[in-house]
Amino acid sequence: WGILFCATLTCLTFPTEHKVIIVGLDNAGKTTILYQFLTKEAVHTSPTIGSNVEQITVRKTHFLVWDIGGQESLRASWYSYYCNTEIVILVVDSTDRERLTVTKEELHRMLAHEDLQNAAILILANKQDMKGSLTAAEISQCLTLDSITSHSWHVQACCALTGEGLPASLDWMKSRVVAN
Ligand SMILES: Nc1nc2c(ncn2[C@@H]2O[C@H](COP(=O)(O)OP(=O)(O)O)[C@@H](O)[C@H]2O)c(=O)[nH]1
Ligand SMILES: [Mg+2]
Numbered sequence: 001w002g003i004l005f006c007a008t009l010t011c012l013t014f015p016t017e018h019k020v021i022i023v024g025l026d027n028a029g030k031t032t033i034l035y036q037f038l039t040k041e042a043v044h045t046s047p048t049i050g051s052n053v054e055q056i057t058v059r060k061t062h063f064l065v066w067d068i069g070g071q072e073s074l075r076a077s078w079y080s081y082y083c084n085t086e087i088v089i090l091v092v093d094s095t096d097r098e099r100l101t102v103t104k105e106e107l108h109r110m111l112a113h114e115d116l117q118n119a120a121i122l123i124l125a126n127k128q129d130m131k132g133s134l135t136a137a138e139i140s141q142c143l144t145l146d147s148i149t150s151h152s153w154h155v156q157a158c159c160a161l162t163g164e165g166l167p168a169s170l171d172w173m174k175s176r177v178v179a180n
Contacts, residue, residue: 018064
């Protein structure tokens, strides 16, 4: 009974947290998205050195969300955040056509990493408010998402400044961790 009581107490005190990492190239909108999830307001950001971490609760499901710097020099250390990650959010600047091939390479490199074998991938086609932005379907095609059979994935169009598309993203994240 003692053990049962302690176990119950531990569960009550430390609800399960699902680890999420936000990755993507610099300037994609990762930090803006993290704070839009949290405060539902646009915040002023500056390039992230190191990482930001916040807890986000979606109807009793707790996510611990890591926003990792995306500059080239920092991308090499993304893997150090992979352990126990349940969801990877890949943020794409939908206006940045030139660097989509770089994003594609980073995505497929991540998918091959052993620490992410059980992670679900959410691709956010951000900056949909900007003229000339690629649609979610076009981003999907550029990143060859249809070829991904090893992981559960989903692509969502969004605008981090207004928050459009983000509640649907959180719903999808919740459905992924509840399904497991
Ligand atoms: N127009 C527009 N600008 C955005 C959007 N999301 C982010 N930004 C801007 O893009 C810049 C980079 O955003 P930030 O969150 O710092 O990108 P990070 O480097 O990926 O963390 C900032 O000036 C943001 O205000 C969006 O959906 N639409
Ligand atoms: Mg940032």
